[in-house]
Amino acid sequence: MRFGFFLREALRALRRNAVPSFAAVATVLVTVLVLGVFIPVVQATTGAANEIRSKVLVDVYLKNDVSAADIDRVRKIVEDDTPGVGKVQFISKQQAIRAEREAGRGDYYDLLGTNPLPDLLRVTPERPEDIVEVRDALAPVSPSGQRTVIDSSIDEVKDRKENTDKILSATRVVKLTMGLLAGLLALASLLLVANTIRLSMYARRREVEVMKLVGATDWFIRWPFVIEGVLVGALGGITAILLLGVVKVSLVDPLAKDFALIAAPDTMNFPLLVAVLLGAAIAVSALGSGVSLRRFLRV
Amino acid sequence: MAATERHIRRRPEPAAPRQRVVGDPVPGAVVDFRSVSKKYPSGDMGLEDATFAIHPGEFVFLVGSTGSGKSTIMRLLIKEIEPSYGSIAVAGRDLSEITRRKIPYYRRNLGVVFQDFKLLPNRTVYDNVAYALQVTGGTRREVRQKVPDILRLTGLSTKLHNFPDQLSGGEQQRVSVARAFVNHPPLLLADEPTGNLDPETSVGIMQLLYRINRTGTTVVVATHDKAMVDRMRRRVIEVSHGRVVRDEKTGGYTGSETTREFGALWREGLE
Numbered sequence: 001m002r003f004g005f006f007l008r009e010a011l012r013a014l015r016r017n018a019v020p021s022f023a024a025v026a027t028v029l030v031t032v033l034v035l036g037v038f039i040p041v042v043q044a045t046t047g048a049a050n051e052i053r054s055k056v057l058v059d060v061y062l063k064n065d066v067s068a069a070d071i072d073r074v075r076k077i078v079e080d081d082t083p084g085v086g087k088v089q090f091i092s093k094q095q096a097i098r099a100e101r102e103a104g105r106g107d108y109y110d111l112l113g114t115n116p117l118p119d120l121l122r123v124t125p126e127r128p129e130d131i132v133e134v135r136d137a138l139a140p141v142s143p144s145g146q147r148t149v150i151d152s153s154i155d156e157v158k159d160r161k162e163n164t165d166k167i168l169s170a171t172r173v174v175k176l177t178m179g180l181l182a183g184l185l186a187l188a189s190l191l192l193v194a195n196t197i198r199l200s201m202y203a204r205r206r207e208v209e210v211m212k213l214v215g216a217t218d219w220f221i222r223w224p225f226v227i228e229g230v231l232v233g234a235l236g237g238i239t240a241i242l243l244l245g246v247v248k249v250s251l252v253d254p255l256a257k258d259f260a261l262i263a264a265p266d267t268m269n270f271p272l273l274v275a276v277l278l279g280a281a282i283a284v285s286a287l288g289s290g291v292s293l294r295r296f297l298r299v
Numbered sequence: 300m301a302a303t304e305r306h307i308r309r310r311p312e313p314a315a316p317r318q319r320v321v322g323d324p325v326p327g328a329v330v331d332f333r334s335v336s337k338k339y340p341s342g343d344m345g346l347e348d349a350t351f352a353i354h355p356g357e358f359v360f361l362v363g364s365t366g367s368g369k370s371t372i373m374r375l376l377i378k379e380i381e382p383s384y385g386s387i388a389v390a391g392r393d394l395s396e397i398t399r400r401k402i403p404y405y406r407r408n409l410g411v412v413f414q415d416f417k418l419l420p421n422r423t424v425y426d427n428v429a430y431a432l433q434v435t436g437g438t439r440r441e442v443r444q445k446v447p448d449i450l451r452l453t454g455l456s457t458k459l460h461n462f463p464d465q466l467s468g469g470e471q472q473r474v475s476v477a478r479a480f481v482n483h484p485p486l487l488l489a490d491e492p493t494g495n496l497d498p499e500t501s502v503g504i505m506q507l508l509y510r511i512n513r514t515g516t517t518v519v520v521a522t523h524d525k526a527m528v529d530r531m532r533r534r535v536i537e538v539s540h541g542r543v544v545r546d547e548k549t550g551g552y553t554g555s556e557t558t559r560e561f562g563a564l565w566r567e568g569l570e
Contacts, residue, residue, distance in 0.1 A: 012422075209417075210418070213379075215409075217403045
């Protein structure tokens with residue numbers, strides 16, 4: 001009886017205050033729509049940034065005439081005795097030239113007659129920032145200022161320094177900017193929704209006053225407003241999500257095959273995104289209604 | 300300048316002139332004001348040292364010009380504001396003991412009629428009256444039983460499904476009276492119930508209030524129309540500048556007039 005009564009009250013309020021209710025629904029709709037587009041974009045961008053960061057590598061080139069035992073020894077040194085090393089991948093001369101052939105550059109090597117490519121240990125640092133440490137451990141700077149290698153079988157240690165620095169600073173800026181934008185947008189949405197609710201509530205403050213004078217308790221007045229907020233949030237949220245779904249199926253999915261950014265690996269999957277958006281829309285509207293009502297309840 | 304004013308406002312209120320609460324609570328009184336003063340934050344005295352008691356079944360006029368303290372008394376009674384000094388008891392219960400959370404439950408024992416009706420604009424006549432019952436947890440069956448009854452009593456049977464803005468002022472005030480009385484409260488307060496109405500309509504409203512009074516309900520009517528009240532031969536409490544200046548049972552107070560006689564008296568006053 002009680003819940004039914006509150007629900008009926010909420011529906012009546014929605015029907016009788018159609019214009020403010022519509023404004024609230026529209027606000028929620030637009031906000032959810034913007035957030036729904038923005039969240040995957042942020043995730044794709046930071047995902048792409050992370051992927052670029054994971055490409056920060058140290059290449060350990062071995063001398064041309066090393067034996068299998070030498071290779072194993074160096075590999076052991078790199079894997080076990082060097083701090084900050086994440087993953088080590090061995091690329092032999094043969095694998096290297098095969099990769100070159102697959103890339104369509106086999107002709108040049110055929111001309112050369114021999115395989116000029118050295119054996120290579122490709123080291124991925126545990127964290128991109130560790131790269132300097134890894135390099136310094138494998139090729140410490142000698143007192144004369146030259147770099148020396150720690151093992152006689154190593155020919156050269158290369159970290160593609162200039163690239164690395166650029167990647168690290170650029171991705172940091174991208175991540176920071178995106179985080180900041182996401183925060184601002186979330187705040188703006190919250191204020192927008194809260195303000196719309198306050199307006200529609202302000203229009204009905206007299207009604208609340210009368211209810212209090214007749215002897216209604218605070219929660220007796222509040223429940224219909226909270227339920228109304230849930231309905232508004234759900235209505236706006238569902239509409240926005242339907243629109244997002246249509247756009248996703250008709251636009252984004254076909255494009256995803258062609259654009260790496262859209263197909264970035266760690267974007268949230270769609271059902272989860274839908275759940276988060278809908279939950280947020282409903283919670284914000286319901287809370288907003290309940291809280292904004294407070295100041296009008298002081299009669 | 301602004302800073303100075305803020306300072307003044309924050310300064311503790313100068314101690315109210317020491318008053319003593321005179322006398323003991325009046326036993327059996329519905330309303331018992333003892334040495335009640337109300338000072339508004341702006342510094343105006345709304346009421347000063349008011350003492351009076353109203354007994355069950357009385358019909359009392361509260362008279363005074365605008366700003367005399369009538370509305371302050373009404374607002375004190377519905378506990379919209381707190382007295383600065385003195386004690387108020389309603390039906391033997393000290394109002395200062397009622398916490399903020401308990402106010403709604405207290406108000407359910409009062410019927411209140413306002414000058415500006417204070418109806419819910421989004422509800423029909425029926426729903427407006429029903430709301431007062433639903434607030435108290437009244438079941439649907441109760442609503443279906445009581446609401447049509449009370450609307451018949453107030454002569455609104457044909458307007459059940461109209462919205463307040465489709466009614467005349469007199470009809471709106473009738474709805475407001477119906478809402479106030481649907482819970483059969485022991486005390487009914489009416490703050491200038493005829494203030495917005497034309498004289499002929501006001502007769503109907505006064506008759507309605509009198510009819511309610513005859514069922515045993517104590518009725519307090521605030522009005523600024525002194526001349527009118529003098530003719531009605533009811534108890535009159537007059538306030539002026541926040542003080543009770545007159546409290547008497549006027550001349551031929553019989554207490555057993557018919558509603559028609561009561562209305563006739565009121566109408567005479569109009570002429």
